[in-house]
Amino acid sequence: VDPASLEAFLACRLVPLAKGENDVRPIGIGESLRRLVGKAVVKAIRSDIQTACGSLQVCAGIEAGCEAAIHAIREAFESDDAEGALLIDATNAFNSVHREGTILNISVLCPPFFIFLVNTYRRPIRLFIPTWKEEILSLEGTTQGDPAAMGMYAISVIPIIKKGDIKELVQAWYADDGTGVGKLQRLREWWDMLAEQGPKYGYHANARKTILVVKPQHETKARRIFETTGIEIVTSGTRHLGAALGTEDFAAEYVKRKVDKWCAELQTLTSFARTEPQAAYSAFVFGFKGKWNFIQRTMPNCASLLLPLEDLLRDSFLPTLTGRMLSKMEREIFSLPARDGGLGVQNPSETAQQAFQDSLMISDELKNKIKNQDPECPDESKAKDAKKQMIRAKRSREKEKLKKVKEKIKSEATDNKKQQQTFLKILECASMKGASNWLTTLPLQEENRTLNKSEFRDALAIRYGWRPKNLPQKCACGAETTIAHCLDCKLGGFVTMRHNQTSNTVARLLQKAGCKGVEI
Secondary structure, X not given: OOHHHHHHHHHHHEEEOOOOOOOEEEOOOHHHHXXXXXXXXXXXXXXXXXXXXXXOEOOOOOOOHHHHHHHHHHHXXXXXXXXXXXXXXXXXXHHHOOHHHHHHHHHHHOHHHHHHHHHHHOXXXXXXXXXXXXXXXXXXXXXXXXXXXXXXXXXXXXXXXHHXXXXXXXXXXXXXXXXXXXXXXXXHHHHHHHHHHHHHHOOOEOHHHOEEEEOHHHHHHHHHHOOOOOOEEEOOEEEEOOEEEEOHHHHHHHHHHHHHHHHHHHHHHHHXXXXXXXXXXXXXXXXXXXXXXXXXXXXXXXXXXXXXHHHHHHHHHHHHHHOOOOOHHHHHHHOOOHHHOOOOOOOHHHHHHHHHHHHHHHOHHHHHHHHOOOOOOOOHHHHHHHHHHHHHHHHHHHHHHHHHHHHHHHHHOOOOHHHHHHHHHHHHHHOOOOOOOOOOOOOOHHHOOOOOHHHHHHHHHHHHOOOOOOOOOEOOOOOEOOHHHHHHOOOOOXXXXXXXHHHHHHHHHHHHOOOOOOOO
């Protein structure tokens, strides 16, 4: 905002806490300003927060932190020495953490963060409840919507994590979700420590939300050791930080349930593609296909389980999107990135194994620190270097795939040299710089970037050398109508339309720039 507006905002929105006090508190939009400042502060001291949290609390923005915790816990659980894994959750964690004690601990663990928290949490926070049409005072815990809440809570658990440093126990935390792997007796000691020490810090371990995954041969022993705790004991497995922990059968069933849900959602998206193909394509590329990325990166051997998604993409979504049935070659071309002449609609079953290996590579240092219970924060530069290396390797694989597709075109079209040259020319043109901008741009109405059904499918037809639907057999000049002829013939009207579109675009931009004497 400009200085004058900010000065007026501060003058009317900041009021004294009480008569005679110099402190102030925000009301209304002042809370938005507080959150904006909080976001800036957290970004500025991100490395300090990560150093304070170390390697065992992975919710502080560490590169691939959640994935590293999943890999480490799985490998520890699958080792011969482990008897079980205890997944602990707390009751109303963020609202129950002891605020005064947390800020005092942060003054030692992360001094730069302490200054900001003292200035924002020294007084009770006003919470506005629209449904009640009144406000309440927040005296404990973090504030909902506060950008500093996750970092504040992450550090609040560090003293508990240090107290849980038990021999032969591997523990990893994501906010209030703590997971420990080891011998059953060590897990019971860990649970007793949390039940005793946790409430002092506002951490109340909830037995009803806690699950003990135990190997089948140790089930009887587990029920004896945890008999009085009320903890649920399972031998198959359970959900762990968005992945699955347990037997192979449980992991396969977990992924299958996810795939069934995604298939149902993809069918809904396919129904939208019948009338709004551009919107459906953008929704898939920019959002929907990311749904299975996390499962691919954290669940080993899940490639075959993702085949139903590929079947639906190949037989339903892409034909509906393009308005035509596809050949095997066209499906391979569509799996290429848009910059290489494809559509970026990859085969999930083909990318699963590589995604898992990439995740292991990026999270390797942090994963090993968790397995060795080394509390020191990992070197983030190593993870960034590994990520850059992964991106380079990915681009190299994409180039190799493009090369194989071209070789396949040459081998399958040996009887028809003209068809071979046409396919190769199509890929070459679609791979040119800027040729795919219309595909990789969000269809925003205010920017006039939307295409209706016919326009989108005609653009795809031109991109891949198909004959657009409803194209007349003869041009007005008497020649046979082809795409090349339409682009050249002045009598057919397409040249005029292209020129008009350019002039209209320039006129709209001039109008937006404030020019008054613009007419179309």
